[in-house]
Amino acid sequence: MCACSSPLSAVLAVTLLLLSSVDANAVVELKNHHKKCDLYDGSWVFDKSYPLYDVEKCPLILQQFSCMRNGRPDRRYQKYRWQPKNCNLPRWDGREFGRRVRGKRIMFVGDSIGLNQWESLGCMIRAAYPRAPYSSAKTALLSTILFPKLNITLMYMRNARRHDIATEKAAKVLKLNSVAASANQWLHADILIFNTWHWWLHTGT
Numbered sequence: 507m508c509a510c511s512s513p514l515s516a517v518l519a520v521t522l523l524l525l526s527s528v529d530a531n532a533v534v535e536l537k538n539h540h541k542k543c544d545l546y547d548g549s550w551v552f553d554k555s556y557p558l559y560d561v562e563k564c565p566l567i568l569q570q571f572s573c574m575r576n577g578r579p580d581r582r583y584q585k586y587r588w589q590p591k592n593c594n595l596p597r598w599d600g601r602e603f604g605r606r607v608r609g610k611r612i613m614f615v616g617d618s619i620g621l622n623q624w625e626s627l628g629c630m631i632r633a634a635y636p637r638a639p640y641s642s643a644k645t646a647l648l649s650t651i652l653f654p655k656l657n658i659t660l661m662y663m664r665n666a667r668r669h670d671i672a673t674e675k676a677a678k679v680l681k682l683n684s685v686a687a688s689a690n691q692w693l694h695a696d697i698l699i700f701n702t703w704h705w706w707l708h709t710g711t
């Protein structure tokens with residue numbers, strides 16, 4: 507579905523995450539901001555100080571998500587950042603982020619958009635702490651990047667719809683009012699990030 511790496515959306519998601527979920531002062535700041543500034547009303551602007559990490563040097567990016575490794579010749583598309591119309595977002599600061607999420611388990615739940623964001627966040631942390639050891643492991647449903655010295659765990663759980671699916675009268679039924687079966691697997695995360703891309707692709711599912 508998404509053939510290319512999308513560090514841009516990860517930057518936005520994680521900047522918002524950094525602003526909104528970890529630090530109490532930042533929450534107040536964001537709430538105040540919110541009155542004047544719709545963070546979602548804005549545009550992508552060219553900024554030559556980006557990208558935040560070198561995709562070609564980050565082994566966490568899967569082959570299928572690396573545009574360059576698959577032959578894309580231009581680089582300019584990486585140099586965009588999100589600019590809300592009525593305020594400025596702070597630039598991502600990997601060290602600051604690392605301090606704030608130390609000891610935390612961050613889990614992305616969703617389809618390949620979440621997979622892109624999980625890989626990108628791993629690369630962003632790596633770029634901020636180039637000497638910090640890390641390991642990554644994959645099972646069918648859960649992938650994990652662990653930075654043991656930083657004590658940061660990034661998880662990606664493949665789960666495109668999240669809602670429970672029951673089999674009734676030999677048909678699969680999507681239970682829109684229930685996420686219980688999947689939610690058990692999220693309970694041990696400190697920060698959860700969902701995406702809904704697949705909901706917008708299909709009809710009749």
Ligand SMILES: *[C@@H]1O[C@H](CO)[C@@H](O)[C@H](O)[C@H]1NC(C)=O
Pocket residue numbers: 608609610657
């Ligand atoms: C990592 O963080 C967890 C959760 O805050 C904590 O219980 C644990 O002691 C930490 N481990 C290290 C090695 O600092």
